[in-house]
Amino acid sequence: MKNIIIGFFISCGLFAVKAPQVNTIDHITNAYINVKNSLAAxxxxxxxxxxxxxxxxxxxxxxxxxxxxxxxxxxxxADQLKFDARHISETDKIDHQREHFESLSKNMYALVSALKINKQTLYQQYCPMKKAYWLSESEEIRNPYYGSKMLECGDVKITLKPAVN
Structure with missing residues (x-):
């Protein structure tokens, strides 16, 4: 019985070691992507x-x-990301949201590219009309700066590959 209990605790310990770490940067990135998709829509x-x-x-x-x-x-x-997210979250005026999204995107790219711990491939995309960048989870262009007016305007500039665990 003692061996079974010890074996159980060892198994639990091994499981805890092998459990994937929660990457809060991925949570932040996913929340950013959801803002981008909302603006594109x-x-x-x-x-x-x-x-x-x-x-x-x-x-x-x-x-x-x-x-x-x-x-x-x-x-x-963090402070600049919070500033822009707060401004976007405080208004229903899409033009104002898009102004802050430009700065938000610049800082998200800087953060994600510096950390190199993203778990999914991300694409830095560029809108030549706005002269602004954003991050996307897909190579397909869905322009958050102009939405339905110019949904497919832009191109992929940089691909950020997922981090190797």
Missing amino acids: DNAPLAKSRAGILLSELSAQPGKELLPAQQKVLAKY
Whole structure:
């Protein structure tokens, strides 16, 4: 019986070691992507709501699983990301949301490309009409700056491959 109990605890310990780490940067990235998709769909109320989720992810003391140098990188961009997410979450005016999305996108790219821990492939895309970038989960262009007016305007500039575990 004692061996069974010891075996059980050892198994639990091995399981805990092998359990995947929660990557809060992926949560932040997914929340950002949801804001982008809402803007591309010309849906200001949904962008407002999803920006609120992004703000919550950014405010929940993210990055505890990061190494100290990575935490420093996150801290460098966190305030500006929160600023833009807050502004997007406080208005239903899509033009104002898109203004802040430009800065949000610039800082998200800087964060994700510096950390190199994303679990999914991301694409930095560019709108030549707006002269602005954004991140996407797909190579397919869905322009968040012009939505249905110019949904397919843009091209992929950089591919950020997923981190190797």
